[in-house]
Amino acid sequence: MVRKISAAFIALYIGALGVGLGAHMLNAGTVSHPVMYYLVWDMFCGWSAYDTRMHVIAEGESQNFYRLTPAPWGEFHPYGMIGRENYDTFNNFSAHMGMNVLKHTTHEPITRIFVVEECWAKKFNLPTAVWNSRYDEPKDKLSYYHVRSVTLPDNTVVEKNDAWIARQGARMFADNPRLQAEARTGAPVIVAPGLSSSHRPEGVRIPTATSLGQMLAPSAN
Amino acid sequence: MSASASSDNRDVRSTDWLSEWFFAEQPPYGMALMRIVLPLVLLIDTCFRHPWAREFYSTDGAPSPLDINFQRPGMVFIPDGSLAVALHAILIASLVASSLGWFTRISLGVATVLYTWFGLLDALGTLTKYTVIASHLLLLLTLSNCGALWSLDAWRKRGNGTAESLEDNALSAPIWPARLIQLLVAVVYLGAAITKMHTPAFFNGDQLMYWTMTYVNNVHPLGDWLSQHPLVLSVFGYVTIVWEIAFLFVVFHPGRSDRLWYKWVAIAIGAFFHFMTMFTLGLYIFPLVMFASYLAFVEAAEWRWLQSRDWLSGMRRVACWCETASEAVFTPIWGAERATDRVAYTYGLCLLLAATGAVGWERVRDPYQLGGAEGPLALEPMSEDEVARMLGPDRAIRPSDKLLAVDLGTLQIGEHLVDCRREFYQGEKMLAQVTLTPPHEDLWLDCWLQESRETGVEGERVPGRSLAKVGVPVGRELLRANFFFNLDESLRPGEYFLRLRAGRDEIGLKRFTILPRSGAVAEEAAEAISAN
Numbered sequence: 049m050v051r052k053i054s055a056a057f058i059a060l061y062i063g064a065l066g067v068g069l070g071a072h073m074l075n076a077g078t079v080s081h082p083v084m085y086y087l088v089w090d091m092f093c094g095w096s097a098y099d100t101r102m103h104v105i106a107e108g109e110s111q112n113f114y115r116l117t118p119a120p121w122g123e124f125h126p127y128g129m130i131g132r133e134n135y136d137t138f139n140n141f142s143a144h145m146g147m148n149v150l151k152h153t154t155h156e157p158i159t160r161i162f163v164v165e166e167c168w169a170k171k172f173n174l175p176t177a178v179w180n181s182r183y184d185e186p187k188d189k190l191s192y193y194h195v196r197s198v199t200l201p202d203n204t205v206v207e208k209n210d211a212w213i214a215r216q217g218a219r220m221f222a223d224n225p226r227l228q229a230e231a232r233t234g235a236p237v238i239v240a241p242g243l244s245s246s247h248r249p250e251g252v253r254i255p256t257a258t259s260l261g262q263m264l265a266p267s268a269n
Numbered sequence: 270m271s272a273s274a275s276s277d278n279r280d281v282r283s284t285d286w287l288s289e290w291f292f293a294e295q296p297p298y299g300m301a302l303m304r305i306v307l308p309l310v311l312l313i314d315t316c317f318r319h320p321w322a323r324e325f326y327s328t329d330g331a332p333s334p335l336d337i338n339f340q341r342p343g344m345v346f347i348p349d350g351s352l353a354v355a356l357h358a359i360l361i362a363s364l365v366a367s368s369l370g371w372f373t374r375i376s377l378g379v380a381t382v383l384y385t386w387f388g389l390l391d392a393l394g395t396l397t398k399y400t401v402i403a404s405h406l407l408l409l410l411t412l413s414n415c416g417a418l419w420s421l422d423a424w425r426k427r428g429n430g431t432a433e434s435l436e437d438n439a440l441s442a443p444i445w446p447a448r449l450i451q452l453l454v455a456v457v458y459l460g461a462a463i464t465k466m467h468t469p470a471f472f473n474g475d476q477l478m479y480w481t482m483t484y485v486n487n488v489h490p491l492g493d494w495l496s497q498h499p500l501v502l503s504v505f506g507y508v509t510i511v512w513e514i515a516f517l518f519v520v521f522h523p524g525r526s527d528r529l530w531y532k533w534v535a536i537a538i539g540a541f542f543h544f545m546t547m548f549t550l551g552l553y554i555f556p557l558v559m560f561a562s563y564l565a566f567v568e569a570a571e572w573r574w575l576q577s578r579d580w581l582s583g584m585r586r587v588a589c590w591c592e593t594a595s596e597a598v599f600t601p602i603w604g605a606e607r608a609t610d611r612v613a614y615t616y617g618l619c620l621l622l623a624a625t626g627a628v629g630w631e632r633v634r635d636p637y638q639l640g641g642a643e644g645p646l647a648l649e650p651m652s653e654d655e656v657a658r659m660l661g662p663d664r665a666i667r668p669s670d671k672l673l674a675v676d677l678g679t680l681q682i683g684e685h686l687v688d689c690r691r692e693f694y695q696g697e698k699m700l701a702q703v704t705l706t707p708p709h710e711d712l713w714l715d716c717w718l719q720e721s722r723e724t725g726v727e728g729e730r731v732p733g734r735s736l737a738k739v740g741v742p743v744g745r746e747l748l749r750a751n752f753f754f755n756l757d758e759s760l761r762p763g764e765y766f767l768r769l770r771a772g773r774d775e776i777g778l779k780r781f782t783i784l785p786r787s788g789a790v791a792e793e794a795a796e797a798i799s800a801n
Contacts, residue, residue, distance in 0.1 A: 082336050191658075
């Protein structure tokens with residue numbers, strides 16, 4: 049009996065590993081359920097050319113702003129030298145982390161919580177000695193800031209944006225007069241009962257992050 | 270009839286082989302070693318996170334459950350603050366007990382459940398692929414009889430006379446949990462290879478180059494150096510993927526029993542690969558988890574061979590010391606007969622003390638510092654400059670940020686310049702390679718060759734008269750552009766500059782020196798050089 053149960057477990061386990069491997073190979077269903085995270089071995093999910101840090105800040109009624117990360121009681125660096133909020137690639141938790149700081153600190157009434165992404169070219173990460181051996185220019189790091197989301201204290205999300213790198217990719221993709229002209233005439237038409245006319249947006253449509261595929265490669269662990 | 274019988278025989282043989290492979294009975298040397306080592310590795314991460322348990326894993330903090338990322342909220346139960354702290358302390362205690370082999374199966378079972386659950390509660394700072402691998406390993410250890418050796422359980426049973434000696438194979442058990450771990454390791458590497466195949470720009474080294482320039486892990490001094498040598502990274506990329514695929518076939522080579530060489534060569538390469546990721550990528554715990562998983566490959570015959578080596582005498586001394594220490598510590602508590610009920614009470618008491626002690630210590634510690642003289646901590650306002658910088662309008666990418674580097678050399682392999690240098694002899698054909706940073710739009714790049722001139726400050730030179738200009742278009746999908754210059758004798762020895770422009774924007778500058786050709790007299794002509 050024990051042997052039969054063992055054999056069933058072996059079959060089940062190898063089958064689960066096979067499902068994960070197959071889904072990964074065919075790129076099908078890899079995010080269909082949290083259990084897939086335990087079966088798909090994608091340890092190298094792509095790295096962008098820009099480094100990213102996340103900042104969570106709050107706006108008070110007096111229009112003063114307050115940093116919510118790092119928290120005033122300290123910050124844990126889970127995998128090296130940066131805080132936990134920096135691993136929030138999909139921006140699902142950063143605002144909530146800010147609210148936890150608000151919950152445990154004294155402050156004026158807060159009106160909005162901003163999640164701001166800071167990005168810079170990774171070449172500026174090089175140590176000075178390596179930089180000097182390769183570059184003749186001084187190291188002139190420029191950070192780009194981009195609001196990822198705006199949340200009200202009652203947890204209502206009033207604005208949510210693509211990652212900065214995806215937004216830049218979209219801008220460059222749209223920097224094409226022919227494409228812009230065709231986009232103006234190529235707006236979607238919906239023909240369905242109950243709809244009296246099609247919707248035609250003004251201006252040029254910027255492609256969304258999902259249409260940019262590989263440009264979205266997150267700089268996460 | 271005979272064909273059918275032959276087919277049946279083949280089926281029986283293959284079934285027998287499979288059955289033997291999974292259900293052969295051996296003393297669990299490898300699994301016992303892993304049981305000792307793996308929990309110690311996981312304790313590093315777990316202990317560092319314990320002071321943050323309330324913040325990371327409870328409703329009184331900011332947990333980041335994995336189900337949210339998969340758009341299935343509500344699947345993971347989130348405890349309140351004190352319960353999270355108590356259960357996290359029990360996780361630590363159960364990992365310690367697992368390593369000691371104290372109520373091994375129960376301890377490993379508790380550790381498996383709690384370790385996996387805390388991972389699911391914190392997708393940002395706890396859950397990563399090595400914690401997933403560790404969850405698999407803990408589960409399979411739970412199902413094995415790894416506590417039968419080198420454990421408090423085994424020592425206790427010897428004391429009360431219920432354990433039998435190794436020689437009569439009383440400790441032997443089916444080897445299938447170890448086999449499943451071996452398969453898991455092979456599948457993990459195969460999956461990693463598939464990921465690399467799916468990853469754009471992996472094989473030309475660009476993805477690895479940006480990874481080595483990324484600072485989200487620990488310091489990685491070798492990575493800084495490697496990032497300047499993408500060709501080396503490209504070669505390593507190919508070697509890695511070949512090894513990751515070959516591992517499955519080499520590690521289970523049928524000659525493994527007679528010729529250990531195949532399996533252990535594959536494992537040694539793996540160990541070297543993981544060891545190097547400490548220095549190239551700043552990964553510390555991941556390699557340790559993988560090293561622990563390799564212990565499942567140690568089979569009984571191999572361990573007996575190892576035991577016969579003199580150099581293992583040190584390990585035997587450690588084992589004797591552990592046994593003496595166990596006698597000294599536990600005999601006064603459990604008595605000479607080491608009765609099961611006393612041992613169970615002590616075990617339960619330890620878990621209870623761990624939980625209550627952690628909750629009490631956390632109250633004293635006050636992680637959010639709510640009990641200060643002035644109440645909770647106050648938030649400090651940000652400066653106006655900082656706010657303006659963060660919340661100002663989005664900037665387009667600066668032209669110079671679209672350039673990764675300009676490198677000079679003469680020899681190219683694949684896409685990469687091999688002999689990067691700044692000194693050239695007259696008569697050489699110089700290649701200036703421009704590497705761009707994604708994303709960038711379609712660009713027109715101009716490369717200007719200019720003399721240098723003095724600025725009046727001693728030793729300082731700046732670009733002077735322009736001698737040549739070459740331009741090329743670079744599509745948005747391309748990351749490299751090459752400019753060739755024939756450094757003939759019309760160029761006098763001395764310092765020169767290459768200036769790179771994208772449209773009207775200057776994006777790069779590179780200084781180099783032309784040396785006289787050996788044995789030749791430099792001509793004075795100052796004609797423009799020929800360029801492509």
